[in-house]
Amino acid sequence: MMTEQGVKWACDYCTFENWPSAVKCTMCRAQKPSGPIITEEPYKSSPTLEPGPEWDPSRTEGSSSLLICPDSSARPRVRPVTTAETSSKWSCQICTYLNWPRAIRCTQCLCQRQRTRRPTESPQTSGSNGGCRPAPSSPVDPCEEYNDRNRLNTHTQNWTCSACTYQNWPKTKKCVVCDHPKPNNLEAIELAESENPSSITSIINEQDRARWRGGCSGDQGQRRSPPTSKRESDVKMDFQRIELAAGAMSSREDQEVDFKKMKQIKNRMRKTDWLFLNACAGVVEGDLTAVEAYKSSGGDIARQLSADEVRLLNRPSAFDDSFTLVHLAIRFQRQDMLAILLTEVSQQAAKCIPAMACPELTEQIRREIAASLHQRKGDFACYFLTDLVTFTLPADIEDLPPAVQEKLFDEVLDRDVQKELEEESPVINWSLELGTRLDSRLYALWNRTAGDCLLDSVLQATWGIYDKDSVLRKTLHDSLHDCSHWFYSRWKEWESWYSQSFGLHFSLREEQWQEDWAFILSLASQPGASLEQTHIFVLAHILRRPIIVYGVKYYKSFRGETLGYTRFQGVYLPLLWEQSFCWKSPIALGYTRGHFSALVAMENDGYDNRGAGANLNTDDDVTVTFLPLVDSERKLLHIHFLSAQEMGNEEQQERLLREWLDCCVTEGGVLAAMQKSSRRRNHPLVTQMVEKWLDGYRQIRPCASLSDGEEEEEEEDE
Template sequence: MTDNGSGKKWSCEYCTYLNFPAAKKCTLCKGPRPPQLITEEAVRSEQDIYKVASLASSDVDNANSRPNLSLSTSSANDPTKKWSCHMCTYLNWPRTARCSQCMTPRRKHSPPASTSCDKRSPLSVNVNICEGQGVSQAKAVSPNSPEAAREVNNDINRTVATKIHGKWCCKACTYENWPKSQKCIICGTSRGKIYPEGTSACGGSNILENEMSKKGSKKSPPLAIRNAENLEIQQQDGAAASPSNREDTSHQEERRMKVLRKRLRENDWFWLNACHGVVAGDPHAVEAYLTSGGDPARQLTQDEVTLLNRTSAFEVGYTLVHIAIRFQREDILAVLLTATDVAAKATKRLPSHVSPDIAADIKREISSSLRQRKGDFPCFFVTDAVTFALPTDIEDLPPPIQKQLFDELLDRDVQNELEAEESIINWSVEITDRLGSRLYSLWNRTAGDCLLDSVLQATWSVFDLDHTLRRALADSLNEGALTFYPRWKEYESMQAQSLQFSLDEEQWQQDWAVLLSLASQPGAALEQTHIFALSHILRRPIIVYGVKYVKSFRGETIGFARFQGVYLPLLWEKSFCWKTPIALGYTRGHFSALVPMEMDSDDAIGAGANIESNEDSQMAYLPLVDNEGKLLPVHFLTRSEVGKEESIMREWMECLVTKGGILVAVQKLGKRPVIVRQMLDEWLDRYRQLAHLQESHQSATAHPTQTFSSDGETDDE
C-alpha cells in the first residue's frame, strides 16, 4: 500500500486503484479510503504528534462507520441486486456463493447484536432470516458449516429453477442466453443441467462420488456432466490458495484419474497408445491398435485428452489421421489411410487370427529353425522349406460361405489391381484353369513390416509379429556385409550407368549404411536388397509380381517401381538351396503373399497332373514372363551374368514350358506341417459351422414339419 500522506496518491485496499490524495472514496469501486498511518515524514514536518494521532483515529472511526462494500445496504436489503466481490469487484448474482470470475467465496457476516439501525456499525445480512422475523430471533450459522452449504445450494437451485422457462444464465460469464441456445453466445460454455433439490446446479461433487461408488455400473455420466462435476469439486475444495486446499485439489484430481482409468477397456488402451505412437513416430503402436480391430476413424474425447495429458498435441475430436498430419508422419499417414479403406469393408479373419495360440507356437518353431552359417559368409538360414497353399476343403463350402471366407481372407483391392487393372497375375487361362495355378492375394498388415509378413504368410501362414525374420535379416546384412556389399554395389552401379550418373565410394557407403539401418528398424520400409537377402535366409527363390509404376492415393504416377522380378540366392551354393520358389505381390508400396489352392486328387488336370496323386506331389506353376511374353528381370546379377537370365533361372529353379509356350517355374507345395494343419482346421471349422447353420435354416424353411413313410427310408431320412 502506498503512503496516504497529503502529497501522494493512496491505494484502494479492494481493487488496488491509485486515487488522488483528496479523494475520500475509491474512484473505481467506491471503496472507503484506508486510515492514514503515522509516518516519519509527518514528524519531520513538525506536525503535532497528538494532532496526527487524533486524525488517524478519526479516520478509523469514519472507516468503521462506512458500510461494507461487499454487502452494501442496498444490495443486502434488496435480493434482486448483485453483490460485488471484495477481491476483483465483479458484480455477481445475489444468490451465488462464489465469485464467477475469481472463485473467491462471498464474505459472510454475523448478525448484529441489536435490531437498532445504527449507521455507525457495518450492516450484515443473514440468508437464513425469513421475512417478518427480527434479527434477534435469527439463528447464527457458521459460514463453513454443512447447514450453510445446504442453504447456498438450495438458493442456487431456486434461482436456476425460476429461470427454466426464461433466459438461462451462463455459469462462466453470467450472460443471460435465450432458452433455445445450448451454448453461451459470449464464451461458448455448454448450458448446464437443472438438478433436483439437494444437488448442485453444476452437478456437485456428490455425483462423482456416487459414480465412483458404483463399481458394477456399465454406464458413465455424459462428458459435460463429468466436467461440471470436476469443476464443482475444484470450486468447493480448491478455492483458497492455502497448501491444504491445494493438496485436496490434487487428491480430487488423482481420484478422478483413477476413475477414468478403471473405465478403460483393453481396446481403449490400444487407442491411447496409438495416439502416443503417432506423436512419437512409432508405427507399432498404431499397428497394434489396428490389428486388435480398432477403428481408424475413432475420435478423441475430453476424458481421453485428459488422460493423455498433452494439450499441445491432442484435442477433442482428433483422429489418428489428424495427429499424423499435425506431426507430419507421412509413413503412418499412409498406413492409416490404407487401414481406413480396409476397415470400411469386411473384417479380416485369417487363420493366425482365429488360432493365436497355435500361431505363437508356429513362430517359436520358425525362430528355432534359424541357423547361422559359419565361415566367410555368416548369413542366417532356415532349416525347413514350407510352402503355404489354401486347402481344397474351401470348395466344399456353399457359395455364400465361400464368398464370406474369401472376403475375410483375401485383399480384394490388391487382387483386383494385380489381376484386373494391370494383368500381372492370373492373365493366362492355361495356367489358372487347366493347370489349376490361380494365385490368391492374402490380406496383410499395412505397416512397414509387410514384406516380412508376406514372406512368412507364403511359407507358414503367420505374421512376423515378434520381428524374428527382421532380426535375422539385419544380422545377416551386417555380419555378411563383405559378401553382400560387392554384389549390391556392382548391380547398383550398372543401374546408375544406365541412367547416366555415378557415385563415389563415400556415397556408396552412405547408401549401404541406410540399408543396414532400415533392416534393423521395426516398421521401416524395405527395398530390393532386403528381398535379395531374404532369398538367402529362405534358401529359395522369391518371385515378385508387382506394378510397374508407383501411384499416389489420387491415382497419380509418382515413380517407377523396380520390385517385379526374380530374386535368387546367388551367394549360396546351388546344392545348399531349394528350387521351389515363393510368390509375392507388390502394389503401391505394399507387399502381399500370393498363394495357390490345392487341388483334389480326382482332378484330371491341375496341380499334380501326370504325377502320383498324393499330398507330397501337389504343385503349382508360376509364370516367369509377363502378359506380353517378356522375361521377368533377374536382380543382382553381375556384368558377366547379364544376358543369361533364362539359363540362370533354369539352374536355380525347376522350369517348364507349357503347351502354350509359357515359361513357368514349378512350385512344389509339399506336405503341410502338422501344426499348420491344426491351425487351418480350427479356421475352417468356423465356416463349416456357418454352412451347417445355413443348411439347417434352409431345411427348416423348406420342410416345416417332417413326416416319415412306412414303405422305407428316403435319402433325406
C-alpha cells in the same frame, strides 16, 4: 523449530547468504566458493525491515566488472550493481530480502509485493503495506527484471529440502545433498500445478511463510494470517514437520517396492507396447499423430489396457483396466479420432485370416520360427531358416456351399489387390493354361496396411502368420549388418549396371555409396519403415529359397498418371549361398502401389490327368503350383542383383533360372517354376491352425444347406 547453526556463506554472483550445508547457492544455483566465507551469526530478526549488517552492497563492486548468470548461458548478462540501484530495491515484508524495483514478487519467498502508499491515500487503505519500504521510481535494467522473473519460475518448479534447504529438481525423489526424502504433499502440489498453475504459489510456500512468520518481527496487525502467538505457530509447524517426516519414513519402503515393480514392468515393455501407451495418451491429449504411429506399426486397435499399463500411465482418472482406444475416444469426446478408430475396427472385423482364428497356435508358430532361425558359421554369417514351409489354401474349401465359399474368400482375400493384378495390369493368372488346366491360380491374401507388409507377406506365404513381433525384421537387420560387405558389393554392382542400362551414365563417389548403404541398413532396423529390393534379396537368403515378385510396372498417382518404374517385379535368388544349401521351391509375392501381398495357391488331389507335358513324378499328396517365369508378353522376368559374370543374354539367364529352380515348359510354351508343398511335410502347427480356421466356416454350413433345401422345396411346389 530449530534453525541450522553455523557460519553462512555468501554467493559471489548474487550475494545471497546460504546455509553452511548448502553446496550451491539457493538463489542462482552457483557453486559454493572454496575460499573464506562470511563469519556472521545465523539470521536474526530485526525490529525494522532495513537491510541487516550482513548486507554489503560494496561486495559486488569489488568483484569483476561483468558477471554472467552461472545456470544458463542463454540469459542476458548482468552488469555490476551500483549503490543507486541497491538503494532503490524494496524489502520483502516476510523474509526481508532486497528485491529489484520492478519485481512483482519476492525472489526468495515469492511473497506478493505490497502496494506502496501514495500521499493521497489514507492509512486505512494502505495499512497492509506498512511493513514494506516504498520503492522510488528509478530506471532499471531490463536484464535484472528478466533475471528476477526467471528465478521466480525456477523456484516454482523446484522443491526445497526441509533438512538442508537445498532446492532440488521436481523429478528427484530424494535430496541430492542429504538424501532426505521428498515430502509427500509436494506430489499433490505438482498435480495442482498441472491443473491450475495460478493457485500453486500459495500452496508451495505455505510452510515457508509460516516459518518466516514465526521468525520475522514487525507489526503483527499487518500480517495476513490470523494473529497467533509465536509459540503456537512454532508448535503447529513442528507438528506438521513431524507428520511429514513420519509419512516419508513409513512410505519409503513402499516407494522402493513400487520403484522396483515399475522397473520390471518397463523392462518387459516392447516397442509396440510403448507405441500403444503413446496412442492412449494421444487420445486423451488429442494428439492424432500418436494414434497414426501406432496404426502404421501394425498395432491392434482393439487392444485393451492391462493393470500394469494403467499403473505405468499413472493417471487413474483417465485410464482404466480393459479400456481400448475407442473407449478413451468416447470418454474424452474425440469425435475425429472415434471415426477413424471405428472404421479401422470394422475393417479388421470384416477380415478373418487363419492367423486370427486361433491366437494360441499363432503364438506357438512365432516361437517355432524364432527357434528355427540360425546363423551360418564362416565368412558369410547370414541367418537362415531350417524348415521348409509353404502355405496353401486347403482343398476342403471346395466342399463348402457356394455362399459359404464366397464369405470365406471375402474375409481371407484382398479383392482390390486381386483385381488390380488380374484386370488392370495382367500380372497374375493371365495364362488360362496355368490357371485352369493346371489349377495354378494364385490368390492374394489380405495383409495389414502397415510398413511391415513385405515381412508380413513373406511369413504369410510360408507360415500363414504376420511378423507381429518383428522377428523377421530383426533377422533381416542382423543379416545385413553381419554380412554387409557381401551384400554391399552385390548391391553396388547391380545399381551401377541398372543406371547405365537406362542411359543415366552417372557415377557416385564412394562416400555417396556408403551413405546410401547406411540408409538401407537403417530401414531394416526401423519397424514400420518401407523396404526396398535389397531387403527382398536378403530375405531370399534367410528363407534359402527363391522369391518371385509379381508387381505392377509403374507408379501411378491417384489420378492414374504414371510417375515412374517400380523395379520390384522379378526373381530374387539366394546367389550368395551354395545351390546345394538351398531349396528350389519358390514363394510368390504381389506388389501394388507400395503394398505387398502373399500370393498362394489352393491344394489339389494330384496331377496325373493334367497333361502338362512335364514328367512330375510326384505323390498324390504333393501339391505343385506352376509359377510363370515370363510376363504376359512372354518376356523373361528380370533376375535381380546379378554380378558382371552372371549377366548375359536371355539364354544365359534362363539357364541360371533352371539351376536355382525346378523349371518346366508347358504345352503352351510357358516357362514356369514348380512350387511344391505337401500336407504331410508341412508343419503340424500350421496344419492345425488352418483346420481351426476352417472349422469356423464348417459350422455355418448346415444353415446354408438348410436354406438351399428350402429353396429347392419351393421350386418343386411351384
